[in-house]
Each structure stands twice: as C-alpha cells, then as structure tokens.
Amino acid sequence: MILQTEQWMELRRFRALREAGMSISEIARETGTNWRTVKKYLEQPGTVVPERGTPRKGCIPQVVTAYAPVIDAWLRTDITLKGTVIHERLVDAYAFTGHYQRVKMYLQEARPRIAAELGLGPGDMDGLHRRFEVFPGAQAQVDWGTEGKLLARSGIEKVYSFHMVLSYSRDPFCCFTTSMDLATFWDCHRRAFAHFGGVPKTIVYDRTKTVVRRHVAPGKAVPLHPEAVAFAGHYDFDIDVLAAYRPTGKGRVERQVTIVRDHVLAGRSFASLMELDAAFAAWVPLRRARTHRTHGEVIGVRATRDHAALRPLPARPYIVADRHLRPVGKDCLVAFEASLYSVPARRIRPRQLVEVRAGHDTVSLHLLTADLTGSTLLAVHPRAAVRGQWVIDKTHWDGLPDGHTRAVTTGELTDDRPAARAAASSTSPLQDLLQRTGADQVPVGRRSLQFYDEIAGIRPVRLVPPLDTTTEKETA
Known part of the structure; x- marks a missing residue:
C-alpha cells in the first residue's frame, strides 16, 4: 500500500518516536494526534514510504528561478545577506511577485553552493552558535x-x-x-x-x-x-x-x-x-x-x-575595595570622584599622599605606612551619592584656628594687666602710653647744631662742653 505524502510523513515521525521508546499515548500527546490514528498507522502492515525523487520534467518553473543570477551575485558580495533583505530588494528593484518562502527555500540551496565557490568553510559562517544545557547549580x-x-x-x-x-x-x-x-x-x-x-x-x-x-x-x-x-x-x-x-x-x-x-x-x-x-x-x-x-x-x-545544587556561602563575606592614591589638601580634605572627604588634621600634613579604598557604600582613607600605634586607618565615611558632595567629620578639624578669638572695637584699647589698672587713675593718657612702651626710661643726649657743622668740616673744630645726659623729663 502506497501512502499519500502527508500520511507517510506522519508515519515516519510516529515510527521514530516509537523506536525511541515512547508509548502510543505519549506519541499522541507529542504530535497532537488521536491515539487511534497513531495505532492505525503503526500497525498497518506492508506500508511503503516513497523516497524523495527529483522534480518531474515539464513542470512550471518557479518565479524565483528567473532571479537566481541576481541572488547569486548578491551572495557572492555578502554571503551572510538575509533572506528578508533579498526579498525586499527583489520586490523594490525587479518587481518580484513571488513569496518570501520561495526566496528562503532557494537560499537553502544557493548559500552553501556560493560559499563553496568562494572557498569559505563552516567556520567562516557568522551568526551561528551551539545551544547547550547544563546541570543544576553548574x-x-x-x-x-x-x-x-x-x-x-x-x-x-x-x-x-x-x-x-x-x-x-x-x-x-x-x-x-x-x-x-x-x-x-x-x-x-x-x-x-x-x-x-x-x-x-x-x-x-x-x-x-x-x-x-x-x-x-x-x-x-x-x-x-x-x-x-x-x-x-x-x-x-x-x-x-x-x-x-x-x-x-x-x-x-x-x-x-x-x-x-x-x-x-x-x-x-x-x-x-x-x-x-x-x-x-x-x-x-x-x-x-x-x-x-x-x-x-x-x-x-x-x-x-x-x-x-549550589555551593554553600562562606562564613564571612569578601569585601572588594577599589584603591586609589590621592593628596591631602591644606583644608584636610581629600578629593575622590569629584567629592571631598575629611581626614584628621593632627595625623597628616599638606600634600601628603593617602590611600583611598572605595567600597560599595563606604570610603576609607589610610596612611601609606603604619603610625606608631601600628594603624593605617585615618577615617571611614559613607560614600557620596552624588558628585560634588562634602563628606566631613568636624572633629577632624580640632586644633585648627576657627576665628573665635577675632574681635573689633570702636573705643580705646585698655590694658587688663593689674599694674596698668592700678596707675590708670593717676596718670594721663600720654604717660600711660610712655609707661606701656618703656620710653620714659631711655636717656636722651643733647648737642648744639654747631657740633654737627664742625664734624662736617664747615667750621674749625672747637672743644665743646661734655654731653648733657640729663633726660628730657628732668630738664622739663
């Protein structure tokens, strides 16, 4: 008995599944066919499956056959040209009336043939990959x-x-x-x-x-x-x-x-x-x-x-830090990723290099060599969420001038020393100034102008009386 084309295609599929060990009901569920139909085809004796033969002569040629030289020329230019692109170009440039599936079927035969003409091996075909599956947890x-x-x-x-x-x-x-x-x-x-x-x-x-x-x-x-x-x-x-x-x-x-x-x-x-x-x-x-x-x-x-099937987690996590070297500014701030982080003023000097260890949510700053206590850690800050942020611990600036002693006044200056306060009621402002500076204790010599003329050679030198070392205060 010779089966029709659709029948022998189903029979070949049924037999392959049957040989793989599937039952009739399993084959029916796999193929979407009634189990009685599957049983019927599998139990028919003497069925002959026709071999695929060559096309008969005299058939009407396919529409795509007339455009085969054009398609072959395009493939020789680019062997990976897609079938949809070829069909689109045929319709646009050559008024092609055939269906895309005809172009696709022709490419299945033409592409390997053109690749062999060009000397391209299987490894030269791009866009192909191997599907794979793995075991659980692998x-x-x-x-x-x-x-x-x-x-x-x-x-x-x-x-x-x-x-x-x-x-x-x-x-x-x-x-x-x-x-x-x-x-x-x-x-x-x-x-x-x-x-x-x-x-x-x-x-x-x-x-x-x-x-x-x-x-x-x-x-x-x-x-x-x-x-x-x-x-x-x-x-x-x-x-x-x-x-x-x-x-x-x-x-x-x-x-x-x-x-x-x-x-x-x-x-x-x-x-x-x-x-x-x-x-x-x-x-x-x-x-x-x-x-x-x-x-x-x-x-x-x-x-x-x-x-x-996954492997167990370790007892402690491994923290990865991105490490960088940065100089310390005169304001005790370190720049990293356009943000500023403070370090203790008592433990660094200006332009000193420190190591920045950037974690996911924290930034720690370290000395390059350990100090006397054996520690390198200077500070730990939360990582800035946006660029340009200042992340500062104000205790890092302890000991630096903060301007709290600066003051101005529109009145006269006063001396808070005990001796000055005791003499303030009996002396004049000029005497207070002289007493504060000690100018009243400096001896002052007095000479006439003729003495300087004689030294300069303008007049003959004459003997002059001894210098008067009386202070200006006593003369007055």
Missing part, C-alpha cells in the same frame, strides 16, 4: 544593563541594572546601582548569592574591565583582575570569560535584561534605587510561576533543584 551568567535617566527627577543622572541568571532554571536576580565600578560590581555578586542561597560552580562574563585586566589576542589566555581572582577564590567558583564579540555565549542573561525592562520598568516611575529593587522583588514570584518555553518546565520548580 553555571550562572552575568551582565549589565544601562537604564538611562530613570531617576533623573531624584538628581541621579544614570542608573544601571546588574543581572545574574542561573543557566539551568533561568531563575533571575537583578539589582539597580548608580555605578559599574569594581566595588559595586562584586557587591552585587554578594547580593545575588544571598538571593539564590548559594554560589554556582561557574559564572560566565564578557570581557569587562572589572574581570579582565587587559585585552589579548584571540587564542591567548585572558589575564584576570587580581580582585576578581581573590573574590572567586573566596566564594569557590570558576570564572569563564567569553571570546570577544560572542554575546550569544550568555544569551540567557542577555534575554533577561530585556525581560526585566519590559515587565518591571516599562510604564512606571520610581523615586529611588530602593523602589526599583522592591519592584523587581515583587515581580520575581510571577516570573517563577511561568513555564519557560525552552526547557518546558515551571521556572520555580526547576529553580528548586538549581538552588539545592
């Missing part, structure tokens, strides 16, 4: 999202979203920050580990500067940032850095960035980062209740197995 993927001026009304210029997704279950984590620096990046990891209740065995990154120290040529080992190595060693996970320009290697988290924007942020307004984090936390149960289209299971059910 992998997570990390990425940043830029949310723009989401909190511009609150004075925050830019907002960024940090995303981590468990690859097995697609269970998401997201938090919002105002910076993508080193300390913030790894602090977001600690928050993600607390959200999942453990640490995955491997985390996939792109070549961000907070993970990679510098870029290298393809095929070379990627040098990791020292803080990334220390953090991964403390939490016991491996770092997997993708090759350059391969975003499909972490497609799970790339997709999650768009999902969060559509379901959490779109059409809403927020006043702070806390409100953003709270909105995501409220959405997570809804996400976990959905059935994922790829693995076909409820995300929350699959996440339970994922969380159970």
Whole structure:
C-alpha cells in the first residue's frame, strides 16, 4: 500500500518516536494526534514510504528561478545577506511577485553552493552558535544593563541594572546601582548569592574591565583582575570569560535584561534605587510561576533543584575595595570622584599622599605606612551619592584656628594687666602710653647744631662742653 505524502510523513515521525521508546499515548500527546490514528498507522502492515525523487520534467518553473543570477551575485558580495533583505530588494528593484518562502527555500540551496565557490568553510559562517544545557547549580551568567535617566527627577543622572541568571532554571536576580565600578560590581555578586542561597560552580562574563585586566589576542589566555581572582577564590567558583564579540555565549542573561525592562520598568516611575529593587522583588514570584518555553518546565520548580545544587556561602563575606592614591589638601580634605572627604588634621600634613579604598557604600582613607600605634586607618565615611558632595567629620578639624578669638572695637584699647589698672587713675593718657612702651626710661643726649657743622668740616673744630645726659623729663 502506497501512502499519500502527508500520511507517510506522519508515519515516519510516529515510527521514530516509537523506536525511541515512547508509548502510543505519549506519541499522541507529542504530535497532537488521536491515539487511534497513531495505532492505525503503526500497525498497518506492508506500508511503503516513497523516497524523495527529483522534480518531474515539464513542470512550471518557479518565479524565483528567473532571479537566481541576481541572488547569486548578491551572495557572492555578502554571503551572510538575509533572506528578508533579498526579498525586499527583489520586490523594490525587479518587481518580484513571488513569496518570501520561495526566496528562503532557494537560499537553502544557493548559500552553501556560493560559499563553496568562494572557498569559505563552516567556520567562516557568522551568526551561528551551539545551544547547550547544563546541570543544576553548574553555571550562572552575568551582565549589565544601562537604564538611562530613570531617576533623573531624584538628581541621579544614570542608573544601571546588574543581572545574574542561573543557566539551568533561568531563575533571575537583578539589582539597580548608580555605578559599574569594581566595588559595586562584586557587591552585587554578594547580593545575588544571598538571593539564590548559594554560589554556582561557574559564572560566565564578557570581557569587562572589572574581570579582565587587559585585552589579548584571540587564542591567548585572558589575564584576570587580581580582585576578581581573590573574590572567586573566596566564594569557590570558576570564572569563564567569553571570546570577544560572542554575546550569544550568555544569551540567557542577555534575554533577561530585556525581560526585566519590559515587565518591571516599562510604564512606571520610581523615586529611588530602593523602589526599583522592591519592584523587581515583587515581580520575581510571577516570573517563577511561568513555564519557560525552552526547557518546558515551571521556572520555580526547576529553580528548586538549581538552588539545592549550589555551593554553600562562606562564613564571612569578601569585601572588594577599589584603591586609589590621592593628596591631602591644606583644608584636610581629600578629593575622590569629584567629592571631598575629611581626614584628621593632627595625623597628616599638606600634600601628603593617602590611600583611598572605595567600597560599595563606604570610603576609607589610610596612611601609606603604619603610625606608631601600628594603624593605617585615618577615617571611614559613607560614600557620596552624588558628585560634588562634602563628606566631613568636624572633629577632624580640632586644633585648627576657627576665628573665635577675632574681635573689633570702636573705643580705646585698655590694658587688663593689674599694674596698668592700678596707675590708670593717676596718670594721663600720654604717660600711660610712655609707661606701656618703656620710653620714659631711655636717656636722651643733647648737642648744639654747631657740633654737627664742625664734624662736617664747615667750621674749625672747637672743644665743646661734655654731653648733657640729663633726660628730657628732668630738664622739663
């Protein structure tokens, strides 16, 4: 018995599933067919499945055949040209009346043929990647999202979203920050580990500067940032850095960035980062209740197995600090990220270099060498939320002049010394001035003007009487 085309296609599918060990009812549910129909085709003896033959001669040629030379020429120029683009250009430039599916079917045959003519191997075809699945707890993927001026009304210029997704279950984590620096990046990891209740065995990154120290040529080992190595060693996970320009290697988290924007942020307004984090936390149960289209299971059910396979959190966290050297100003302030932080005036000198250790929410300032007590810590301040902020501890200025002794008067100066107060009632103002300066105790010599004329040679020198050393006061 010869079956029709639709019948033998179904029969081939039924037989493949039957050989894989599925029952008739399972095949019926998989194919959407009644179980009696499945049983009928599987039990029919002597069925012959026709082989696919060559097209019959004399058939009406397809419309796309007349445009094959044009399509081949375009493919020789760019082998990766999309079928939708080719169809659009044919309609616009050549008044093509055929359907897009005909162009697509022709490209399936023409693209490998043109690639062979050009000497392109399978590795030269861009845009292809391998789909993979992992075991529970085996992998997570990390990425940043830029949310723009989401909190511009609150004075925050830019907002960024940090995303981590468990690859097995697609269970998401997201938090919002105002910076993508080193300390913030790894602090977001600690928050993600607390959200999942453990640490995955491997985390996939792109070549961000907070993970990679510098870029290298393809095929070379990627040098990791020292803080990334220390953090991964403390939490016991491996770092997997993708090759350059391969975003499909972490497609799970790339997709999650768009999902969060559509379901959490779109059409809403927020006043702070806390409100953003709270909105995501409220959405997570809804996400976990959905059935994922790829693995076909409820995300929350699959996440339970994922969380159970994670590695335990260490007893103490690892705090990453971004370190910088900065000079101390004459006002005992240190500039960092356009904000000013105070240090104790008694422990530093102007233009002295100090180390700034910037954490996610704190900034600590340290001496380069320990003091007599063996400590290097100068001060710890909360990190400035906006640029240009002054973060000052007023006790750091103790001992410096503050101007509290400055005063002015429109009257006469008075001497508060006891001796001056005792003589104030019996002396005149001139005598008070002389007594204060001691001028009345200085002897004054008296000579005539002729003496100076004789010294200058204007007149002969004559003997003069001895100098009169009587004081001016006695003469009066």
